[in-house]
Amino acid sequence: MNKDHVEIWSKCLGVIRENIPAISYKTWFEPIIPIKLEGMVLTIQVPSPFFYEYLEEQFIDILRKALRLHLGFGAKLDYHVKMDHASLQSKNAVNLKVEVPTATMPTASVSKTSTVHEVPIKSSVGSRAQRMQPAEKDHSIKNPFVIPGIRKIQIDPQLNSVNNFKNFIEGDCNKLARSAGFAIAKNPGGTAFNPLVIYGNSGLGKTHVAQAVGNEVKVNFPEKTVLYVSANKFMTQFSEATKNNNRNDFLHFYQMIDVLIIDDIQELAGREKTQLAFFHIFNHLHQNKKQLILTSDKPPVELKGMEERLLTRFKWGLTADITEPNFDTRVAILKQKALMNGLDLEDSVVEYIANNVKNNVRELEGAIISLLAQSTLNNKNIDVSLANDAISKLVKQAKKEYSIPVITKTVCDYFKMKPEQLQAKTRKREIVQARQIAMYFAKSMTDSSLSSIGAQIGKKDHATVLHACKAITNLRETDKKFQKYLSEIESQIRV
Numbered sequence: 271m272n273k274d275h276v277e278i279w280s281k282c283l284g285v286i287r288e289n290i291p292a293i294s295y296k297t298w299f300e301p302i303i304p305i306k307l308e309g310m311v312l313t314i315q316v317p318s319p320f321f322y323e324y325l326e327e328q329f330i331d332i333l334r335k336a337l338r339l340h341l342g343f344g345a346k347l348d349y350h351v352k353m354d355h356a357s358l359q360s361k362n363a364v365n366l367k368v369e370v371p372t373a374t375m376p377t378a379s380v381s382k383t384s385t386v387h388e389v390p391i392k393s394s395v396g397s398r399a400q401r402m403q404p405a406e407k408d409h410s411i412k413n414p415f416v417i418p419g420i421r422k423i424q425i426d427p428q429l430n431s432v433n434n435f436k437n438f439i440e441g442d443c444n445k446l447a448r449s450a451g452f453a454i455a456k457n458p459g460g461t462a463f464n465p466l467v468i469y470g471n472s473g474l475g476k477t478h479v480a481q482a483v484g485n486e487v488k489v490n491f492p493e494k495t496v497l498y499v500s501a502n503k504f505m506t507q508f509s510e511a512t513k514n515n516n517r518n519d520f521l522h523f524y525q526m527i528d529v530l531i532i533d534d535i536q537e538l539a540g541r542e543k544t545q546l547a548f549f550h551i552f553n554h555l556h557q558n559k560k561q562l563i564l565t566s567d568k569p570p571v572e573l574k575g576m577e578e579r580l581l582t583r584f585k586w587g588l589t590a591d592i593t594e595p596n597f598d599t600r601v602a603i604l605k606q607k608a609l610m611n612g613l614d615l616e617d618s619v620v621e622y623i624a625n626n627v628k629n630n631v632r633e634l635e636g637a638i639i640s641l642l643a644q645s646t647l648n649n650k651n652i653d654v655s656l657a658n659d660a661i662s663k664l665v666k667q668a669k670k671e672y673s674i675p676v677i678t679k680t681v682c683d684y685f686k687m688k689p690e691q692l693q694a695k696t697r698k699r700e701i702v703q704a705r706q707i708a709m710y711f712a713k714s715m716t717d718s719s720l721s722s723i724g725a726q727i728g729k730k731d732h733a734t735v736l737h738a739c740k741a742i743t744n745l746r747e748t749d750k751k752f753q754k755y756l757s758e759i760e761s762q763i764r765v
């Protein structure tokens with residue numbers, strides 16, 4: 271197998287690193303994996319269609335320069351898109367079209383692009399959680415498992431490269447799991463954390479940490495066999511192996527893994543035969559100082575329908591929970607996800623989302639994807655109002671009642687005025703505008719009639735309120751700075 275792709279890509283990265291900001295390099299180039307080099311064609315793997323579109327749009331010149339320098343004229347670049355869960359979601363949400371963009375690159379001899387939505391899976395044994403890859407429909411075990419005498423076979427670890435430690439924001443909520451995972455990645459099977467059981471509610475990052483360990487082990491110890499498999503997949507494989515009379519092959523296969531990651535272990539509840547098979551695998555691996563990483567939605571003590579001897583073994587190592595992220599961690603996650611998606615969000619928007627989506631990181635990601643869709647497909651400006659729309663589709667929010675006095679007070683505080691000034695008969699520009707803004711929010715955030723709003727803000731009639739709403743809408747659509755003020759005020763009203 272030609273190994274030069276790694277060297278060539280690493281040389282290209284050297285050129286790229288020197289020519290772009292560090293943050294762009296970290297975001298857009300570190301996640302790329304070189305796959306192969308065939309003649310003058312270098313294939314790199316990127317985590318989503320959006321990612322490759324962004325590379326093509328923003329970095330094509332430097333890519334071209336680097337490739338020409340290290341591969342020569344006539345160098346070409348192929349993209350291999352490995353879809354992860356988030357990208358699949360975003361694809362559904364925004365209906366991104368991924369086409370071979372020959373038209374966008376007529377003169378770019380380095381860029382012959384093509385996309386593949388799933389990675390060819392070399393070994394059909396084990397695969398990632400069903401929601402993550404279309405390729406997973408194949409539950410069969412075509413692999414002959416282990417041929418006696420041949421110890422190592424090449425296994426696709428079924429890891430999503432996006433789930434790495436660099437992309438994982440650390441907070442109090444996940445510190446223990448992350449630190450233990452990191453220590454394991456440096457010394458798999460050799461720490462006290464064996465097994466590592468990570469538990470917590472849905473969407474909080476259990477799979478991410480577990481896979482990050484696998485990815486990091488592959489970097490630190492490329493010769494180690496790592497395998498990620500969902501408990502569901504494990505069960506299906508086991509029952510097919512039983513049906514096909516090759517249960518022993520199944521056991522042997524799993525017993526030669528160096529780092530075995532099983533996701534959603536609670537799914538094994540009530541499955542006695544599968545649990546027995548897993549028990550043998552567990553014992554063998556543990557005795558041979560191989561690493562086990564398990565995730566679950568509950569702590570082992572609360573797992574029902576599991577054999578006691580399995581539960582006892584789960585407690586041999588470390589049980590680490592992941593809880594809901596606090597406000598600061600949510601803000602950091604949102605900023606990172608926005609950056610990864612090429613979105614530049616105002617602080618007021620980030621804080622608004624962080625204040626309203628509290629229990630689930632997957633929902634934070636959903637909010638970003640929804641904003642991305644609205645801003646790119648519908649050409650809308652991203653402000654608190656749009657964020658509010660995005661969130662309302664994702665999480666159940668208690669419907670808040672906003673009152674006109676609260677709105678006027680917030681507007682006055684924002685402009686450092688006294689509420690009486692807003693009520694005064696004056697044509698001073700700042701006051702008129704603050705009054706119009708208060709009217710605008712009163713109209714959009716309360717059910718009050720125009721006349722009632724007018725009566726409460728400056729004793730004006732309904733026509734004045736109507737005019738104010740139109741004037742502010744106009745400014746909102748045309749003046750970026752003004753839009754920023756409005757977004758900040760709205761987020762303060764909604765707190």
Ligand SMILES: Nc1ncnc2c1ncn2[C@@H]1O[C@H](COP(=O)(O)OP(=O)(O)OP(=O)(O)O)[C@@H](O)[C@H]1O
Pocket residue numbers: 355356433437438439440444470471472473474475476477478479567603631632635
């Ligand atoms: N701390 C974090 N930093 C960055 N991304 C995170 C973090 N925590 C979770 N995520 C992201 O949130 C999404 C959901 O995480 P993940 O799939 O790991 O959750 P889970 O706990 O395994 O959920 P489930 O139990 O439903 O499988 C993923 O895209 C993951 O990358």
